[in-house]
Amino acid sequence: MDNAIAKPSKKEAFLAPLLKANPLFVLVLGTCPALAVTTTLEQAIGMGILFTVVLALSNVIISALRKFIPEYVRIPSYIVIIATFVTVVKLLAEAFLPELYSSLGVFLSLITVNCIVLGRAEAFAQDNPVLPSLLDGLGNGLGYTIAICIIALFREILGAGTLSFGKTFTFIPQVTIPLLKGDTWDYSMPLLQQPTGAFLVLGIVIALIAVIVNFRAKQAKIKKEEVKE
Amino acid sequence: MKENVKKGLITTLTLGAIVLGAGAIIGVTSAITSPFVYAHSLAGRLEAVNGVFPNAEDVSEPEEINSNGLVERYEVSAGGELIGWAYSGSQKSQTDTVDVMVGINADFTLERVEITSSSTNSAYMDAARDWLAGVNNGTTSYDDIPVGAGGTKTKQTISILVQAAIDHAKANAGGDAVSAELRLVRNVFPDATESDQGTAVELSGGTPQANYWELTKRYEVGENGETVGYAYEGSINPMSQQGSFVVGIKADGTFSRIYAVTLSLDDHDGLYNPSWIPGTYIPEINSGTRNPDDCIGGEATITAETINAMIEAAEADVLSLGGSSGEAA
Structure with a gap:
């Protein structure tokens, strides 16, 4: 079959999802958990790590089995593979990171139906070898992690007024840094801890990224025209 | 027809193989993690009943009751023997909602009562806590509520929950x-x-x-x-x-x-x-x-x-x- 789309390099497969093709900020995929698990930075880091593990492992297995899975059963097969890794990650989190497991709740199971995971399986892993698929999974997972961490950072600092560590990852000492909220003063905006606040932060960040991307594109165009002249 | 049968067979075999592989992976992971999950769960349950049975070594999964103010019941053991039951209860009092944990010994006597939370910290609640200290150290009976000492309604609420726990333990023992x-x-x-x-x-x-x-x-x-x-x-x-x-x-x-x-x-x-x-x-x-x-x-x-x-x-x-x-x- 003549494939018109050029296959990305390994470097591109890993780096593009970090910013240029960020699954959350640019492609606006996986917004539901991104809004739900971003009330604290620790929670977002935890979700990001688990998500990356599921995405990378699913991509690897789907890529390895791509020649054995018939076209007409690929979607149910992918879902079973993804659900398996989600279950494995869930069991591991419940055993070794119980606080993270409780705080993520149903959103951990919902990774199974996250459109980024199935999307990367369909768009990349089923057509590419194992190593690029692994890098694509890691890149997208990392891009998603960075995105939800940015949202969480805004929401925790501005919404709760503090930055806390050690509550979800109990193996590190508990520290709460009072940034906008102290014993006698409070400049936090609790709205940002609510779902509404999550939408606002996501919208603002997407807008900022669009501004930066457009500005850079414009600059590049001007440079190109200058060179031509 | 032959093509359809072939397709069906391939589908069944492919999905069957993937599901078998998935089951094996999940089974192995579950076997590895289950002791840790049980340990966490037991620690949580031991912590829940610690106030009324400090010597508990094993606590069963909570059994839902949701009747007469009682919410859940835990079976508590030590040294491999049943030592009693811990009941969580919640009841509205005069101004407060009182949440308690009641420990009932295997002979249906009261071991201890602990207020786990209350909606307010009113003077009624303080009086009830003082009375409860007497109940827990054995100087006052749980159904002995002095009139005019303050917090009468809150104490009655706790007393009713204790009685409900004793009755439930008796009804469900054996x-x-x-x-x-x-x-x-x-x-x-x-x-x-x-x-x-x-x-x-x-x-x-x-x-x-x-x-x-x-x-x-x-x-x-x-x-x-x-x-x-x-x-x-x-x-x-x-x-x-x-x-x-x-x-x-x-x-x-x-x-x-x-x-x-x-x-x-x-x-x-x-x-x-x-x-x-x-x-x-x-x-x-x-x-x-x-x-x-x-x-x-x-x-x-x-x-x-x-x-x-x-x-x-x-x-x-x-x-x-x-x-x-x-x-x-």
Whole structure:
């Protein structure tokens, strides 16, 4: 079959999802958990790590089995593979990171139906070898992690007024840094801890990224025209 | 046709192989993680009952009760033997909602009571805490509530929860050797030792409106060979409120206790306080501080009247039997 789309390099497969093709900020995929698990930075880091593990492992297995899975059963097969890794990650989190497991709740199971995971399986892993698929999974997972961490950072600092560590990852000492909220003063905006606040932060960040991307594109165009002249 | 069969076979084999592989991976992971998950879960349960059974070594998964203010029950063991049960309970008091953990020993005596949380820290609550310190160190009985010492209603609420826990423990102890009928009647006659299989009865109607309640089954209850009363299975459904009960009537036709097996009450758009029936009316008629027919002016009058009508019908039925038969089945 003549494939018109050029296959990305390994470097591109890993780096593009970090910013240029960020699954959350640019492609606006996986917004539901991104809004739900971003009330604290620790929670977002935890979700990001688990998500990356599921995405990378699913991509690897789907890529390895791509020649054995018939076209007409690929979607149910992918879902079973993804659900398996989600279950494995869930069991591991419940055993070794119980606080993270409780705080993520149903959103951990919902990774199974996250459109980024199935999307990367369909768009990349089923057509590419194992190593690029692994890098694509890691890149997208990392891009998603960075995105939800940015949202969480805004929401925790501005919404709760503090930055806390050690509550979800109990193996590190508990520290709460009072940034906008102290014993006698409070400049936090609790709205940002609510779902509404999550939408606002996501919208603002997407807008900022669009501004930066457009500005850079414009600059590049001007440079190109200058060179031509 | 042949193509379709081939396709079907390939689909089945592919998905079968993937599912088998998935099952193996999940099985191995589960085997590795389950001891850790159990340890976390046990630690959480031990922490929950630590206030009432500090020496507990093993605590069962909580059993849901949701009746008479009791929420959950844990079976507590130490040294491989059952040492008692821990009950979590929640009840509305004068101004506070009091959440408690009640520890009941295997011989049905009170071990300790701990207030786990309260909606406010009023002076009532402070007085109740002082009283509870006496209960826990054995200088005061849980049903000895001094009048005028402050926090009377809060103390009564805690006392009712303790009594409910003791009654529930008695009713549900004994393992499989105790019949389902005896377990049922012990909810209203905690010291019952015998019960018959139950007789179908058809009693319904009453006030305030017809068919708001019905009694369906009557059990003769005995203690050591002596008939002490009758337990009735019944239900109510006034104004979309629903509940099923066990009503205990002594052999002389007077009310003993009532136990709500299930209750589904709503607030009728704020016109009605659904917690008044399980939180105030039932505990008070069971403790004898309120007569069952004292339901006018409460916060759920029609439901309380229906319950009272059902109790009165059970009392009348016992009297119609001509008193006790003297020997339980």
